[in-house]
Amino acid sequence: MADMTPEKTKMPEQEPTVRNKNFYEVSLGYTAEMAVKEANRCLNCKNRPCVSGCPVNVQIPDFIALVAKGDFEGAYNVISKTNSLPAVCGRVCPQELQCEGKCVRGIKAESVGIGRLERFVADYHREHGEDIKVDIKPNGKKVAVIGAGPAGLTCAGDLARLGYSVTVFEAFHTAGGVLVYGIPEFRLPKKIVASEVEGLKKLGVNIMTDMVIGKVLTVEEIKEMGFEAIFIGSGAGLPMFMGIEGEDALGVYSANEFLTRINLMKAYLDGYDTPIKKTDSVAVVGGGNVAMDASRCAKRLGAKHVYIIYRRSEAEMPARREEVLHAKEEEIEFRFLCNPVRILTDENYRVTGIECIKMQLGEPDASGRRRPEKIEGSEFVIDVDSVIMALGTSPNPLLPNTSKDLAVSPRGCIVVDENMQTSIENVYAGGDSVSGAATVISAMGAGKRAAAAIDEKLSKK
Amino acid sequence: MFKIADKKVLNSAVTSLTVEAPFIAKKAKAGQFVIVRIDEKGERIPLTVSDFDPETGTVTLVIQAVGFTTKKLSAMNKGDFLADVVGPLGLPTEFGSPKKAIVIGGGVGCAIAYPQAKALHNMGADVTVIAGFRSKDIVILEEEMKAVSDRLFITTDDGSYGEKGLVTDVLRRLLDDGGYDLVIAIGPVIMMKFVSLTSKPYGVKTLVSLNPIMIDGTGMCGGCRVRVGGETKFACVDGPDFDGHLVDFDELMRRNSLFREEEAHACRLEEKVNG
Numbered sequence: 001m002a003d004m005t006p007e008k009t010k011m012p013e014q015e016p017t018v019r020n021k022n023f024y025e026v027s028l029g030y031t032a033e034m035a036v037k038e039a040n041r042c043l044n045c046k047n048r049p050c051v052s053g054c055p056v057n058v059q060i061p062d063f064i065a066l067v068a069k070g071d072f073e074g075a076y077n078v079i080s081k082t083n084s085l086p087a088v089c090g091r092v093c094p095q096e097l098q099c100e101g102k103c104v105r106g107i108k109a110e111s112v113g114i115g116r117l118e119r120f121v122a123d124y125h126r127e128h129g130e131d132i133k134v135d136i137k138p139n140g141k142k143v144a145v146i147g148a149g150p151a152g153l154t155c156a157g158d159l160a161r162l163g164y165s166v167t168v169f170e171a172f173h174t175a176g177g178v179l180v181y182g183i184p185e186f187r188l189p190k191k192i193v194a195s196e197v198e199g200l201k202k203l204g205v206n207i208m209t210d211m212v213i214g215k216v217l218t219v220e221e222i223k224e225m226g227f228e229a230i231f232i233g234s235g236a237g238l239p240m241f242m243g244i245e246g247e248d249a250l251g252v253y254s255a256n257e258f259l260t261r262i263n264l265m266k267a268y269l270d271g272y273d274t275p276i277k278k279t280d281s282v283a284v285v286g287g288g289n290v291a292m293d294a295s296r297c298a299k300r301l302g303a304k305h306v307y308i309i310y311r312r313s314e315a316e317m318p319a320r321r322e323e324v325l326h327a328k329e330e331e332i333e334f335r336f337l338c339n340p341v342r343i344l345t346d347e348n349y350r351v352t353g354i355e356c357i358k359m360q361l362g363e364p365d366a367s368g369r370r371r372p373e374k375i376e377g378s379e380f381v382i383d384v385d386s387v388i389m390a391l392g393t394s395p396n397p398l399l400p401n402t403s404k405d406l407a408v409s410p411r412g413c414i415v416v417d418e419n420m421q422t423s424i425e426n427v428y429a430g431g432d433s434v435s436g437a438a439t440v441i442s443a444m445g446a447g448k449r450a451a452a453a454i455d456e457k458l459s460k461k
Numbered sequence: 462m463f464k465i466a467d468k469k470v471l472n473s474a475v476t477s478l479t480v481e482a483p484f485i486a487k488k489a490k491a492g493q494f495v496i497v498r499i500d501e502k503g504e505r506i507p508l509t510v511s512d513f514d515p516e517t518g519t520v521t522l523v524i525q526a527v528g529f530t531t532k533k534l535s536a537m538n539k540g541d542f543l544a545d546v547v548g549p550l551g552l553p554t555e556f557g558s559p560k561k562a563i564v565i566g567g568g569v570g571c572a573i574a575y576p577q578a579k580a581l582h583n584m585g586a587d588v589t590v591i592a593g594f595r596s597k598d599i600v601i602l603e604e605e606m607k608a609v610s611d612r613l614f615i616t617t618d619d620g621s622y623g624e625k626g627l628v629t630d631v632l633r634r635l636l637d638d639g640g641y642d643l644v645i646a647i648g649p650v651i652m653m654k655f656v657s658l659t660s661k662p663y664g665v666k667t668l669v670s671l672n673p674i675m676i677d678g679t680g681m682c683g684g685c686r687v688r689v690g691g692e693t694k695f696a697c698v699d700g701p702d703f704d705g706h707l708v709d710f711d712e713l714m715r716r717n718s719l720f721r722e723e724e725a726h727a728c729r730l731e732e733k734v735n736g
Contacts, residue, residue, distance in 0.1 A: 171679055173498060173505075173545045181681075210547045212679055216484045237681040241693065248686060248693065248712060257682035265504060265676070273529060274504040274676075349715050396680055398698065 003040040006109030011116050016329035020299045023185045023268060026326055027091075030120040032072070039068035041105060042112045049102035050114060055445030056089075056154075057082045060099055060114055067117055076125040079118060084157035084200070085150065085444060087126060087192045090119025092183060093441045094320045126195055134203060139163035141458055144227040146213045146399070149177020150440045151233030151431025153200060154447030155454075160203040162455050167227070169211040174264065177235055178440065181264040182256075184293050186300070187323075190263075214398040219406065219427060229426045229454045232414060233447060234399055236432035240391045242285070246343030247389075251277065251351035255286070255294045255390035262297050279386040281305035283354045285340055286390030287317040292324060294388045295332045306332050307382055311339040311359050311372045337361070337372065341379060343387055353381045395433045411436060419453040420446065428454055462542040466519055471601040475525050475569050476535040477511070482546045483518030485510075491580040492554030492670065492702050495520065496678040498545040499533055505676050506530050509647075509701070510549060511572045520546070523572030523601075550678040551701045554668065556580065559643035561587040563635060564610070565628050565656055567648020568594055571602050573670060574647045575609070581643075582609040589641075590614070591631045593652065597622035628652065629659045636663045644668070646705060650714050657705030667705035671696045673717055688712050 012028040013019070019026050030038065042064045050060040059078055066075040079086045095101070095115035103111035143159050145152045148170035156166045174180050176193045201207065211217065213234070222230055239254035241247055258276075261267040265274035282303045284295040287310035295306045308327070310317060313336050317324060328334070337359040344353040358378035361370035400408045407415040407423035413436055414429040416422055422429050430446030432438055467479035485495060494509040512521035526535040537543075554577060556562075562581050566574030571592050582588045590610040594600050595618045607613050614631045615623030624631065628648075635641065636659070644667040646656040653669040660667045673696050675685035680698040687696050690707035694700065 171547070172677065173547075210545050211484070212547060212550065215548065215550055215679075216488055237677075237679070239681070239683045241683065241686075243693075248688060248716070250715060250718075254683040257676060257684045260676050260682055266502070272502045272504075273499075349712075398679055 002043050003037065005041060008041075008110045008113040008116070009034050009038040011113070016326075016331070019186065020296070020330035023300055025189055026186050029123055030116055032070070032124070035067055035072075035117060035120040036070060038113050038117055039064045042068070043104055045104050047104075049104065050099040050112075053098040053100075053102040055098065055441045056448055058099075058118070063121065064112065064114070064117060067121060072121055072124045073129050075121045076129060079121060082448075083444070084154050085196050086118055087122035088150070088179060088188060088196060089441055089444070090115050090117075090122055091188050092320075094439060096321050098441070126192070131202065134161060136161060136204065137163045138165065139459075141165065142167070142227045143454060143458075144169065144222045144225075144230045145233060146230065147171075147177060147233040147235055147431075147433075148175035148197070148207060148209075149233055149235050149431065149443065150179065151235070151433075151443035151447035151450075152177070152231065153197065154444040155231045155233060155430070155451045156205045157200050157203060158448055158451035159454065160200065160205045162451075164455075164458075165204070165206075167206045167208060169213050169217070169222075170207060170209045171212040172264065173209050175207050175209065181260045182290065182293070184259065184263055184297055186296070187293065212398065214402040219399070219403040219424065223426075228458055229428065231447070231450050231454065232399060232422070232427065232429035232433055233431045233443065234396055234433045235443075236393045236395045236437040238394045238396050238412075239389065240393065241389055242340060242391065244340060244342050246345055246351070249343055249345045249349050249351050251279070251386045252343060253386070253388050255284070255290045255388050256393065258294055258388050259290070259297065262301075268297075268301060276301065277386065279303050281307070281384045282386045282388060283307045283309050283340075283382060283384045284388045284390055285309045286392070287312065287319060288390065288392065289319045289323055291390035292319045292327045292332075294390050296327055296330055298386070298388065299330055299332060305384075307384065308332055308334045309338050309340060309354070309356060309382075310334070310336055312369060313337055313361060316369045335382070339372065339374070340387075344381065351385055351387055353383045354387055355379055355381050393432075393437045395436065399433075419457075420450040421453065426457065462544065463546040465537060465539055465541045465543065466517075468537070468539045471523065471572075472599045474527075474535075474599070475523060475572070475601055477521055477523045477572070478534065478537065479519045479521045480543060480546055481518055482520050482548075485546065485548045486513045486518045486520050487515045489513040489520060489549040490553030491576045493549035493551050494672075494678070494701060495522070495546050495548030495550060496675075497522070497534070497543055497547075499530065499537070500544050503533075503544060504530055505545070505678070507550070507672060507675055507678055507697070509573045509670060509672065510576070512576055520548075523569060525569035547678060551697060552699070554580070554645070554670075554702050556584065557643065557666070558584070559586050561589075561641045562643040562645065563589045563591065563632065563641055565591045565632065565644065565646040565648070565652075566593070566606075567628060567646075567652040568599070569601070570648030570652070571606065574645065575602050575605055577645050577647070578606060579609040586643075587611050589635060591616065591628045593617075593628035593648070594622070595619065627655075629655050632656060632659050636660060636665060641665055644705075645670075650710055650717065653705060653708075654710035657708065657710070661706050668702050669705040669708060671701050671703060671708070671713065673713060687716075
């Protein structure tokens with residue numbers, strides 16, 4: 001009989017006033033006891049709606065049943081069959097919109113803490129488990145993957161398990177993509193990403209860093225090197241700006257720049273050479289996970305006031321619910337229904353403030369969310385010395401620009417068919433470079449489908 | 462890891478490092494740059510490729526020791542390794558098909574002006590090089606520039622070598638004579654600004670090579686944004702070369718000063734670097 005406690009077993013966290021001054025992980029994870037207790041809340045229902053909510057098809061009730069029995073390694077084996085980055089997913093997936101959003105327990109009370117359990121199992125395995133010996137039979141076929149982010153790493157892992165010789169080309173000096181440059185340490189410790197990448201290397205995946213494809217090699221040249229198929233998972237790395245007055249002033253950054261300095265370059269740690277400006281008060285423009293990450297990083301760097309400026313209301317915020325909650329606890333100040341009009345500067349062109357206009361919600365727009373409209377004459381100024389633009393990103397045009405036959409949409413997204421093949425034969429693509437900026441897990445799902453499609457195609461040859 | 466195959470000290474502040482980077486050497490073209498990171502804790506800095514040799518698989522970088530990382534780089538030796546060299550980034554220079562070109566280098570900028578002059582010379586253009594320095598003791602690459610130009614003018618601020626004066630003095634004289642259809646200027650932002658102002662009334666196409674603050678070099682951080690003709694461009698992917706008559710140089714100078722305070726702090730670690 002399932003444990004009918006209405007609430008999820010709470011996961012221990014660092015105190016908000018402590019953690020907003022350090023970069024250690026916010027959530028501390030379940031103990032074995034907590035995990036077993038939470039696992040017992042699962043009804044193990046017949047319909048398994050949770051599985052249908054998982055983009056990578058994790059057999060959720062099966063792994064939870066093993067956790068309930070205390071067989072954590074067994075649970076890991078179930079998860080890792082379909083999910084190559086479980087420690088990552090347990091931390092960054094928007095579970096409320098996926099597995100947990102479909103959980104039967106969520107109808108009357110709180111859903112089962114599937115994400116927390118996945119995280120526990122992956123962490124347990126990393127700390128206690130032995131490497132699972134995978135029996136790989138090399139098939140002699142070479143596949144190239146462009147981009148070592150969630151899509152590329154997933155595709156590479158799946159293909160390696162099937163016996164392909166996989167080379168991943170990564171533009172940065174470290175593999176991980178958005179997992180290393182975008183998501184901060186306090187949400188996803190980088191040693192976890194590194195250990196997932198190590199796991200792929202053990203499967204025989206060759207990762208070549210410092211390779212900007214489109215510049216150092218073209219897609220055509222990679223084909224000529226003997227790779228029978230190519231998967232493009234180059235992400236959506238191009239930052240957007242608003243185009244308002246003062247946006248080029250000193251102290252205005254894209255969230256990409258701010259987060260990369262901190263996460264990838266470790267500018268917040270002593271001994272690292274990359275500089276970062278210490279600021280007193282910061283305005284972060286945007287309402288997604290990236291805005292939450294940037295604001296919480298700014299707080300941790302010592303800013304007294306950190307404002308999130310978002311043009312719609314809290315209900316429309318695209319950020320993961322837990323991140324919004326954590327940000328509020330950490331004294332991030334939300335200014336909903338506001339939109340920046342211009343950035344104010346001093347005579348040295350340094351930021352002194354941001355002028356905003358108040359907004360109200362009108363009729364729903366194409367996204368189904370109510371369209372924000374200006375309230376004329378409601379302009380006001382927030383005094384800040386830095387502004388971080390977290391407005392979203394679009395796919396990087398570097399690859400399409402140098403591979404003329406690669407079809408892209410008017411928005412710059414790579415066009416693929418139902419088998420995830422691009423306009424070039426045997427060149428596949430998936431993740432943010434196809435969909436535009438989305439989630440880690442949807443990119444992983446795309447990498448997985450592409451790996452299956454590539455295998456289908458090449459194994460027929 | 463990228464091995465330093467050769468090192469030359471060009472003057473007291475300028476060093477040339479030739480680095481083994483076969484993939485980049487095969488692809489590089491005049492005007493492109495690389496991003497370099499010295500070690501695990503290093504920052505990523507952009508350096509324009511001064512020379513490249515697909516045969517030996519090497520690229521040559523000329524470094525002026527002005528900041529923390531450039532000082533550290535200058536102190537490195539043949540046989541040492543750089544953690545990362547990424548490139549070739551940016552768009553190659555689009556020379557068009559000029560008949561008579563003026564290539565201007567200011568100080569360490571001559572290291573980048575040189576391959577431009579070489580490329581134009583190899584295309585069969587008539588090439589005039591104007592190289593400006595503060596004084597005689599920091600003159601670099603004189604023989605190399607002479608070899609790829611039809612005439613070479615050297616100016617020094619103090620008159621200790623060549624002509625006393627600025628590169629723009631010579632430029633104005635040449636433009637008055639007429640017949641030139643391209644000016645390329647590489648050097649301090651202030652020099653590029655005044656070269657562009659000088660050439661503008663003559664209506665001669667003027668290219669400048671910008672080197673703003675950036676991290677990734679692939680269009681991701683937006684730190685290198687510059688105003689060109691009223692539009693925001695990313696120097697790393699839309700440049701680094703731009704039409705000098707359209708660049709907002711004053712803004713570029715402001716943006717390049719952003720981390721000056723942090724830089725000054727880092728430079729106090731100099732003993733650590735050189736020790």
